[in-house]
Amino acid sequence: MRSIWRTLDRKVLADIGLACVAVFFIGLSYGAIAVASGFPLWVPAAQSVLVLAGASEFLFIGIVAAGGSPIAAALAGLLVNSRHLPYGLALPTGVTGRRWGRLPGTHVMNDESVVFALAQPDLERKRAAYWACGLGVLVCWPGGAVIGGLIGSAVHDTSAFGLDAMFPAVILALIVKDLRDTRMLRAALIGAAIALAATPFLPAGLPVLLALAAVLLLVRAPAATPQPGPQPAVARAGSTP
Amino acid sequence: MKDTTLVVAGMGALAAGTYAFRLSGQLLRARITFPPRATRLLEAAAVILLAALVATTALTEGHGFSGFARPAGVLVAGVLAWRKAPFLVVVIAAAAVTALLRLLGVA
Numbered sequence: 050m051r052s053i054w055r056t057l058d059r060k061v062l063a064d065i066g067l068a069c070v071a072v073f074f075i076g077l078s079y080g081a082i083a084v085a086s087g088f089p090l091w092v093p094a095a096q097s098v099l100v101l102a103g104a105s106e107f108l109f110i111g112i113v114a115a116g117g118s119p120i121a122a123a124l125a126g127l128l129v130n131s132r133h134l135p136y137g138l139a140l141p142t143g144v145t146g147r148r149w150g151r152l153p154g155t156h157v158m159n160d161e162s163v164v165f166a167l168a169q170p171d172l173e174r175k176r177a178a179y180w181a182c183g184l185g186v187l188v189c190w191p192g193g194a195v196i197g198g199l200i201g202s203a204v205h206d207t208s209a210f211g212l213d214a215m216f217p218a219v220i221l222a223l224i225v226k227d228l229r230d231t232r233m234l235r236a237a238l239i240g241a242a243i244a245l246a247a248t249p250f251l252p253a254g255l256p257v258l259l260a261l262a263a264v265l266l267l268v269r270a271p272a273a274t275p276q277p278g279p280q281p282a283v284a285r286a287g288s289t290p
Numbered sequence: 291m292k293d294t295t296l297v298v299a300g301m302g303a304l305a306a307g308t309y310a311f312r313l314s315g316q317l318l319r320a321r322i323t324f325p326p327r328a329t330r331l332l333e334a335a336a337v338i339l340l341a342a343l344v345a346t347t348a349l350t351e352g353h354g355f356s357g358f359a360r361p362a363g364v365l366v367a368g369v370l371a372w373r374k375a376p377f378l379v380v381v382i383a384a385a386a387v388t389a390l391l392r393l394l395g396v397a
Contacts (some may be wrong), residue, residue: 099305119300137315211388218384241345260342279315
């Protein structure tokens, strides 16, 4: 660990710290929302450690709380997490660890740790940034989720406090950066319209998956603003693990 | 929470599958190059799924309309997020607007 502090300059460490604080606050809302949606505390606690990928955990909780099948929820979550495959391809060999160290190192791969690692100029600093951010998120995300869950358990009338509005607000705050791209915004709106139109007729969980048809809108024409290298889909630089 | 076994199975599948995605990119690195366009489509798919989740959780409850208070709170949050308000402000505004409307008798 000591080598991380010596390898990275103070500015990078401060940025990583800020990203981890942001993750902690999202974790707070995640735990509170999960408990308010009727899940026991161990569900967000276990998920935050074992899945360690915020957006997919929100999606899972949201679909199951709406009455959807946990299997459909897991599939939707996996689709969101499929971006970790190109992340793994993008990271130079040795960043996540050497030989067997790679197995635990792989688990802390997330939007933030990948962004910080790729921004560093050489392998040694890439590895240090990756581990500093990865371990920071590994502490802050579950820590936030458990504390949020405990706070949420203390609130009994969740609808009087408007807690049910927090869930869509959190997700919206996480994707708003992506929606600034006009083509992305249009596809997202059409996807949302499809899901809404299907909600009265289909079992819970399916309408959200049906929204994926809107991806077809983006298949043909090349993206208006091509970005080199993999970019986190959700919350570039510091909002969710 | 309904059927605990099924929820645990879903959680296990999500955790295992996510780890598999993380690991396979690392293992395949020497062998394949993933086209950037495919990467962007995966990202877009994630955003679309999440946007659909925002719409359905904000506007519906079961198979019907959720009432006006919740989407109004989410709308305010969306405007604040668009204007780059801090995360906590966005989330608390959503809850506060919805709670206030309900206090005033809006469903």
